[in-house]
Amino acid sequence: MDIIDIGWASLPLAIIGGAIRVSTPFIFVSLGECITEKSGRINLGLEGNLILGAMAGYAVSYLSGSPWLGVLAAGVAGMLFGLLHGLLCSVKRVNDTAIGISLMVLGTGLAFCLGKPLIQPKAPPLPSIDFGYWSDTPQLRAALDVNALFLVGIALAIAVYFFFNRTGWGLMLRTVGDSEDAAKALGFPVLRTRIFATMAGGFLAGVGGSFLSLSYPGSWSEGLSSGQGIMAVALVIFARWRSLRALWASLLFGGAGAIGPALQGMGVTGYYYLFNAAPYLLTLAIMIASTSRSAPFVDAPGELNLHR
């Protein structure tokens, strides 16, 4: 294909394409964390689930030849680790923030150990859908070459929205997260709900990890994650515990993160690392602007430990 020079117009295209790529794992981890936090628990260790999922997904995709089976395996690996978090945090007086960090260390260690033999082989990657087939401009086609998991993520955000607001289980989850006493009075199984919510969150974080190893960058290495799992906690606050806003927050975060690489692709390299700070600066700035001393986090689930 010929490279058509479209000048600076390729910058926004590169940012859009980059935003889709960068934001996909964030969509999954932030939705997962959203579900967990809505139940009144915080999982700071989603990074462990994510890296474990990335490793498991890559391994299964390599062994079975089916990337979608890999995604499933990644989810299951993340879910099992979420179950561990859920069970550990059910012990009374356990500090869930600290458990999250400890499981992050453990999960990262396990994934690096078990994934050692996976650094060389090449696993089949996930497919992408070419929405730009009608165009002759390669930059546009590159931007519209959307990975399949991104679309799954969008559907999932809508599904989680309906789950929270239109289903009985969603109501139960929110009640457990808002007031343990009310939930108990209504006869809801508080612990079981929280464990399931943590498992669901872990599953999604694992799937988010499989995007890293199976789509972009699309291989397994120890430097694969740059803290996508840890950022979930910040993104959920940013999204004020709403699933659709978590989707927008992830897209915005991904877009900010794509500026640096997009500029680098255009030959502007001097500020590459500085632009890497852009998503974090943006998140911090919006959080500063949207909180206030008098009304901190009004939307936060009442039982959430992080905001006393």
Add this chain to the structure above:
Amino acid sequence: MGQVLSVSTHRVPWKPSAIQANIGYLFAAVVIASLLFSVFVACYGKNPLEVFTLVYIGGFGSGFAWQDTLARAAPLILVGLAVAIPAQAGMVIIGGEGALVLGGLAGAMVSLPFVGEPALPMQLLILASGALMGAGWFAIVGALRQYRALNETISSLLLSYIGIAFFHHLTEGPFRDPASLDKPSTYPIDPSYMLPVIPGINVHIGLVISIVLALLVFFIMRFTFWGFALKVVGGSAKVARMVGISVNRWVIGATAIAGAMAGLAGAIEVSAVQGTANSSLIAGYGTSGILVAFLSRHHPLAIIPVACLIGGLQASGSLLQRRLDLPDATILVFQGLIFVCVLLADAVAQKSNDAKGS
């Protein structure tokens, strides 16, 4: 708990005191973690006893191993304090890495204009600028918490990523020594300004600095009004305000001191080990600090042996890799297992303390 009136008619012959019970639970946790770790390495087809022997040899088995361990322990003590000090005021801070790398960068840059000056003032300047840089960076965390009600865990995390991005930008851009080809670094510090080693043992003086600071923090927390005020602030901001303690000042002060510890750790790494600021500073110190602080239950004195233990574990990682062909992340698994087990033991210990009615 729940019992208002309790009459004890006879004395129990021997009742473990709180500290003995705590150490007992800690010991049990480490044993359980070791058993789980044994199962893990056994799955790899290695003999667990051999692994533990190698961990001992690599971390504590020889003078050389101890040098490595202690040199690693020095920054671990400081990043542990960086988590433990805000924890006294009820804050969980997880972004020590950003303050550490920026402190290291400040330490690496500040002495460059000076040539041929006496060593001691320059060394003090390097350490002070690292600490100041870290303090300023982390004071933002406290200020955001007090003035914008922004959770300190999240803001310190975001600031850590921002700090690391700045660090990369500066070390690979404006501050880069063009001679550093494969590993972008700042210009090297004049060798005469590097921190000396402790006479007798081949470990840099940073170890002494960090141990002295840990002792100092213990003393302040235990015996002075400052420590008491910080605990009141951590217990209840409302009570603190009622008794006339300025909560803003204490919270921001605590985070700034924590940042100073992390920044000092970076400056020590630069001026005692690396000689330049480069990406070797980004070595997971943030997480290690949390590990050290939680394992020692935020007790400033307990941080010293725990940092030596973790330093020893990390030092033995390369030996495991060389001798047994285990992945170097094996030690990460062991650390994670110890961390999880100690947290659980902590919760169980607290429960049994409550049951005794204390």
